[in-house]
Amino acid sequence: QVQFVESGGGLVQPGGSLRLSCAASGSIFSIYAMAWYRQAPGKQREVVATITRGGSTNYADSVKGRFTISRDDAKNTVYLQMNSLKSEDTAVYYCNAYLGYGRSPNYWGQGTQVTVSS
Numbered sequence: 068q069v070q071f072v073e074s075g076g077g078l079v080q081p082g083g084s085l086r087l088s089c090a091a092s093g094s095i096f097s098i099y100a101m102a103w104y105r106q107a108p109g110k111q112r113e114v115v116a117t118i119t120r121g122g123s124t125n126y127a128d129s130v131k132g133r134f135t136i137s138r139d140d141a142k143n144t145v146y147l148q149m150n151s152l153k154s155e156d157t158a159v160y161y162c163n164a165y166l167g168y169g170r171s172p173n174y175w176g177q178g179t180q181v182t183v184s185s
Contacts, residue, residue, distance in 0.1 A: 076179030
């Protein structure tokens, strides 16, 4: 099975940028779609962005135009470029294979904390 390790989070001011990385323990070439999720304290985990093997992307309305998901199959890595960050983007961010309709395998990594604050 493929496992994922998220990194790149940190503390950033509103309007700032971060790039998150999701390193896979194995090849992601055969994984049709990948997703970034986030979970804020007291809230459900939500899908923020997805990308298929062919490069088709989808974004939650709340991040559309600000976040960009990409994948590098040669490096077995998925990225999330986050620009124009807002306080409401504060959450733990996770990556996982994406099965569609907000579903992913039930094994989750530790995620990476993103905090947007002045």
